Amino acid sequence: MTAVHQVVASFAPRDATGNHTLQVQSVLHELGYESEIFVAVARPEVRRLTRAFQDHPGGGWLLYQLSTGSSVADWLSARPEPKIVNYHNITPASFFAPWEPHVGVELDAGRRQLRELAPLSSLAIADSGYNQEELTEVGYDPTTVVPILLDTATFEHGVDEAHLERLRAQSAGGAAWLFVGRLAPNKCQHDLMKAFAVYRQVFDPDARLRLVGGSSSGAYHDALLELASAIGIERSVDFVGDVPDAVHGAHFRAADVYVSLSEHEGFGVPLLEAMHHRLPIVAYGAAAVPETIGAGGLCLEAKDPATVATAVHRVLVDHALRDGLVAAGTARLGDFDLATSRRRFADAVRSVVG
Amino acid sequence: MSEVSTSLDLDLVRREIDEEVRARRASGDFPPGMERELDLAFARVSPVATTGDDLEGLIQAADRSAFIEGRPPVASRTAVLGLVKKGELKLLGWYFNHLAQQMTSFAGATVRTLTVVADRLEKVERLLPQVDRALLDHEAIPGLDADLTERVAARLAGVPGRVLVVGDGGGLLSALVAAGIDAYAVTPGAAPRVGPAIEQREGDPFEHLADLAPGSLGGTIVLGLDASATGVKIAHVQAAASAIDEGGSLVVVAGRPEHWGRDNPVEADLAPGRPFRPETWFVVLEAHGFALAEVDDTGQSLLVSALRRR
Numbered sequence: 001m002t003a004v005h006q007v008v009a010s011f012a013p014r015d016a017t018g019n020h021t022l023q024v025q026s027v028l029h030e031l032g033y034e035s036e037i038f039v040a041v042a043r044p045e046v047r048r049l050t051r052a053f054q055d056h057p058g059g060g061w062l063l064y065q066l067s068t069g070s071s072v073a074d075w076l077s078a079r080p081e082p083k084i085v086n087y088h089n090i091t092p093a094s095f096f097a098p099w100e101p102h103v104g105v106e107l108d109a110g111r112r113q114l115r116e117l118a119p120l121s122s123l124a125i126a127d128s129g130y131n132q133e134e135l136t137e138v139g140y141d142p143t144t145v146v147p148i149l150l151d152t153a154t155f156e157h158g159v160d161e162a163h164l165e166r167l168r169a170q171s172a173g174g175a176a177w178l179f180v181g182r183l184a185p186n187k188c189q190h191d192l193m194k195a196f197a198v199y200r201q202v203f204d205p206d207a208r209l210r211l212v213g214g215s216s217s218g219a220y221h222d223a224l225l226e227l228a229s230a231i232g233i234e235r236s237v238d239f240v241g242d243v244p245d246a247v248h249g250a251h252f253r254a255a256d257v258y259v260s261l262s263e264h265e266g267f268g269v270p271l272l273e274a275m276h277h278r279l280p281i282v283a284y285g286a287a288a289v290p291e292t293i294g295a296g297g298l299c300l301e302a303k304d305p306a307t308v309a310t311a312v313h314r315v316l317v318d319h320a321l322r323d324g325l326v327a328a329g330t331a332r333l334g335d336f337d338l339a340t341s342r343r344r345f346a347d348a349v350r351s352v353v354g
Numbered sequence: 355m356s357e358v359s360t361s362l363d364l365d366l367v368r369r370e371i372d373e374e375v376r377a378r379r380a381s382g383d384f385p386p387g388m389e390r391e392l393d394l395a396f397a398r399v400s401p402v403a404t405t406g407d408d409l410e411g412l413i414q415a416a417d418r419s420a421f422i423e424g425r426p427p428v429a430s431r432t433a434v435l436g437l438v439k440k441g442e443l444k445l446l447g448w449y450f451n452h453l454a455q456q457m458t459s460f461a462g463a464t465v466r467t468l469t470v471v472a473d474r475l476e477k478v479e480r481l482l483p484q485v486d487r488a489l490l491d492h493e494a495i496p497g498l499d500a501d502l503t504e505r506v507a508a509r510l511a512g513v514p515g516r517v518l519v520v521g522d523g524g525g526l527l528s529a530l531v532a533a534g535i536d537a538y539a540v541t542p543g544a545a546p547r548v549g550p551a552i553e554q555r556e557g558d559p560f561e562h563l564a565d566l567a568p569g570s571l572g573g574t575i576v577l578g579l580d581a582s583a584t585g586v587k588i589a590h591v592q593a594a595a596s597a598i599d600e601g602g603s604l605v606v607v608a609g610r611p612e613h614w615g616r617d618n619p620v621e622a623d624l625a626p627g628r629p630f631r632p633e634t635w636f637v638v639l640e641a642h643g644f645a646l647a648e649v650d651d652t653g654q655s656l657l658v659s660a661l662r663r664r
Contacts, residue, residue, distance in 0.1 A: 098401040194392040202383055219401070226399040231392060298364060300371075304567050305392055306384040311371050324362040 003034040003060025004084075004353055009070030011042040011050055014245070016148060016269040017067055017088055018046065020127075023149035024063070024086070027342050031350060034060065040072040061353055064117070066090070067266075069110030077116050084352065085117055085124045085140070088148070089131050089266025089288070095186035099219045114138055123352045125345070127267050130288035146344045147336050148267050155276040159253055160246035167210075167254035174206025174236075175199075175316055178255035178279070180248075180270035181262065183239070184216040188303075189224055191261040191284075195308035197231045203313045207236065212251050214242040252277035257312055260289065261303045268292040272336060275329035280315050280322050282308065296332030297325060376515055376570055380538070380553070386565035413468045502652055506575060506605055507533040509659040513602045515572030520559040520590070526575070528552060536572070560590060566597040573603040580609040581625035588638060595643040598662040604644060606635070606658040613654065632656060 028035035038053040067088040090110040097104030118139035126132035127148040196209040215221040228234040258274035260283040281297030519539035528548040530537040538553035615622040632649040639647040644660035
């Protein structure tokens with residue numbers, strides 16, 4: 001039996017790359033390949049699904065899920081097996097370097113490893129056209145695009161109704177802005193806070209901003225807390241952190257609008273989650289964000305606070321626009337149908353493995 | 355693509371949002387300094403390399419963090435653990451202090467360096483040519499007669515947005531408004547009112563221009579720059595390039611270099627700058643994002659105009 005094993009730097013549950021890796025494993029099994037997941041690091045909850053990369057028995061194909069720098073990539077480069085790279089993008093180090101120099105070094109290493117793997121790979125699969133362009137630039141050939149394998153049923157986890165009620169009561173008639181993503185300089189939560197401050201000042205003094213997601217940089221997190229205090233919105237911004245699925249769902253249900261001013265996304269799963277929860281989306285059109293949103297949200301070419309605040313206000317008061325965006329979002333979500341994406345992924349792998 | 359998404363004209367929505375932003379900026383809902391203050395607030399809490407140009411604030415932030423406390427906290431919720439920490443501290447205290455002294459010394463030297471740099475910058479600023487404005491006040495904003503006013507209005511007709519008049523352009527402002535151009539002016543002092551429905555603001559015209567959001571103007575006309583230093587003239591062009599939307603116009607009314615020294619001997623001697631020649635305007639405008647520069651020589655003055663490049 002042909003083996004196509006996956007190699008992952010860091011494997012975690014409830015994580016877009018982690019879920020994708022499990023879906024890929026299932027696709028590979030359906031194709032009749034032997035397939036295990038070899039990792040450098042795995043969270044305890046999912047460790048039983050993996051093996052240490054040093055235990056790889058040799059032979060077959062290696063499919064690398066690439067999203068950061070890792071020693072596993074250097075190991076992979078030295079392996080004789082034919083390789084496929086599945087690229088989810090690497091945040092440019094320039095975003096992190098001033099805040100967390102060591103993270104910047106890791107991300108730079110990731111970019112180096114990406115280049116080094118190019119001539120060694122038989123195929124590279126990108127989850128967006130934006131990512132595919134980066135692959136082509138550094139010499140990958142052939143390349144193809146298959147969206148991240150996303151089971152939208154996982155968005156339908158139960159909602160903590162008591163928490164939902166608390167969130168609604170807390171909003172007290174003001175609009176609730178939501179952004180989901182780790183606190184990270186490339187996600188630009190600071191720009192969200194600036195736009196939100198203008199929105200409160202000009203349009204809705206009772207509005208709330210909820211930032212759901214853990215922290216990728218302690219220094220950036222601290223700066224956001226200080227910024228909130230400096231611009232007088234510390235009582236109306238919630239740094240929610242990582243939350244259980246049921247609370248996660250409650251935040252989407254309690255929100256009035258999903259706002260993203262991120263400057264770097266290789267794909268953007270929370271955007272799809274917002275579409276699933278019928279939230280209108282206002283987003284800054286950077287990196288892969290416009291491609292992910294398609295016509296399913298309002299993409300802005302600028303993100304100065306006045307433009308963002310005005311755009312959110314427009315979406316919330318113009319009900320026809322709001323309903324249109326929600327309907328368009330639902331339609332757009334259909335383009336990421338899991339069965340179709342699985343079939344495309346299978347075709348791509350089969351084209352080189354046979 | 356669904357029927358719903360195709361029925362939404364998101365380009366139109368974006369244009370309408372841009373229009374609303376322009377209108378709210380003009381009405382004062384979004385004051386020019388508001389967004390800059392937000393930027394500075396973030397700059398103050400960011401690492402130096404991230405953003406911002408508030409030198410004084412940055413030095414204060416560096417100063418606050420320059421002192422490294424060598425004694426770690428030893429308080430603990432349990433008394434025994436507190437004693438253990440104190441014991442460890444005694445063993446390691448000399449080493450911590452040694453490291454902390456070196457780091458504090460380095461940080462202190464860095465802050466001191468920054469302070470010296472700031473002081474020297476201030477001295478340089480003081481040494482720059484400073485001339486009593488009263489001596490330059492009779493500098494002619496060259497003959498804004500009916501013909502010139504008409505030419506200016508023609509250059510600004512149909513621009514995509516509001517037109518800002520920078521400098522003392524009272525007569526010009528009313529003529530532009532009468533010609534159907536959505537114009538307003540910012541002047542350093544209280545300017546005589548030229549009409550009840552005409553917007554005249556008091557303030558630093560250059561700061562206003564520099565604070566405007568990118569692409570928020572359809573055009574701007576700048577007067578009275580003849581005696582300004584070269585860097586000031588270029589800074590005006592750069593600020594205009596940022597503020598003017600693509601396809602918008604920049605118009606500069608300038609003195610003719612040949613006449614300026616002869617007609618204004620006091621300025622010619624005392625002013626930090628002198629009028630550019632037409633060739634210089636072409637180079638400066640081309641270099642800062644403008645195209646199709648034209649210089650119209652009216653005999654007494656130069657009417658310089660250019661379109662913001664697409």
